[in-house]
Amino acid sequence: MQKEALIHIENITKHFGNIIALNGISLDLYPGEVMCLLGDNGAGKSTLIKTLAGVHEKTSGVYKINNKDVISPTPQKILDEGVATVYQDLSTIPLMSLTRNFFLGREDEILKKFLFLKIMDFKKADKITIEAMKDIGISVREPSQPIGTLSGGERQCLAIAKAVHFGAKVLILDEPTSALGVAQSSMVLKYILQARKRNLGVIFITHNVYHAYAVGDRFTILNRGKTLGTFKKSEISIENLQSKMAGDKTIQDLSDELGENAYNL
Ligand SMILES: Nc1ncnc2c1ncn2[C@@H]1O[C@H](COP(=O)(O)OP(=O)(O)OP(=O)(O)O)[C@@H](O)[C@H]1O
Numbered sequence: 150m151q152k153e154a155l156i157h158i159e160n161i162t163k164h165f166g167n168i169i170a171l172n173g174i175s176l177d178l179y180p181g182e183v184m185c186l187l188g189d190n191g192a193g194k195s196t197l198i199k200t201l202a203g204v205h206e207k208t209s210g211v212y213k214i215n216n217k218d219v220i221s222p223t224p225q226k227i228l229d230e231g232v233a234t235v236y237q238d239l240s241t242i243p244l245m246s247l248t249r250n251f252f253l254g255r256e257d258e259i260l261k262k263f264l265f266l267k268i269m270d271f272k273k274a275d276k277i278t279i280e281a282m283k284d285i286g287i288s289v290r291e292p293s294q295p296i297g298t299l300s301g302g303e304r305q306c307l308a309i310a311k312a313v314h315f316g317a318k319v320l321i322l323d324e325p326t327s328a329l330g331v332a333q334s335s336m337v338l339k340y341i342l343q344a345r346k347r348n349l350g351v352i353f354i355t356h357n358v359y360h361a362y363a364v365g366d367r368f369t370i371l372n373r374g375k376t377l378g379t380f381k382k383s384e385i386s387i388e389n390l391q392s393k394m395a396g397d398k399t400i401q402d403l404s405d406e407l408g409e410n411a412y413n414l
């Protein structure tokens with residue numbers, strides 16, 4: 150039996166004035182799968198995930214989470230529905246501690262009463278942060294250390310751990326590996342697989358076809374606001390995926406186009 154989709158979109162369009170950023174996008178995301186969203190600069194990847202995350206409202210089309218229509222979305226409403234988005238620049242505050250960043254926007258969860266006041270229970274918060282990070286395999290020695298002291302990869306992982314801890318069903322990651330080296334990228338890819346193992350649905354946006362192919366179950370290729378199709382891993386080779394991303398151009402085509410200029414660059 151086909152599992153029920155966590156996210157279902159059908160014929161979504163998004164216009165910014167005269168610019169048509171999305172032009173009839175349809176896709177489904179299921180629990181326990183990694184769907185990679187690929188495409189060149191300006192293809193509409195960020196616009197699509199911002200529409201899913203409630204930052205933009207779609208111009209037309211259908212958007213359902215757990216088979217329920219999404220009406221007048223806001224980022225908070227979408228998060229409450231269990232769809233968490235991690236942006237490349239991350240919404241962390243460098244000088245704040247790991248724990249404070251972990252509970253940023255979720256302070257309610259760790260308030261305790263003190264006389265007539267409500268204050269944050271830091272001891273409990275530290276413990277939860279350490280546990281949640283440990284759950285995805287990262288050992289934190291000092292939860293009070295500023296998050297700015299973590300590497301880019303570790304920060305991405307903290308954001309993933311946070312989403313998993315607070316019960317996200319869908320994790321959307323916008324180019325989480327684009328600024329990272331090999332070792333740090335593989336750490337982030339490992340945690341994407343951890344999230345999948347926990348039955349989350351993951352939308353992973355990347356320019357890097359190798360990163361996508363390493364963890365993806367399905368691949369949707371965007372081109373100028375339209376999809377060039379969705380492919381299962383068994384249906385497409387990494388070479389084909391690469392050439393589809395480049396608009397079906399091969400390295401030879403590109404080199405032919407550049408002609409003798411190729412040598413003068
Ligand atoms: N707020 C906006 N106002 C006007 N145009 C926008 C806005 N956001 C995006 N666009 C346009 O929509 C198109 C798609 O942009 P988008 O940022 O979604 O591409 P992308 O696939 O994420 O590219 P990149 O790989 O460079 O991040 C572009 O032509 C862009 O200029």
Ligand SMILES: [Mg+2]
Pocket residue numbers: 194195196
């Ligand atoms: Mg983008």
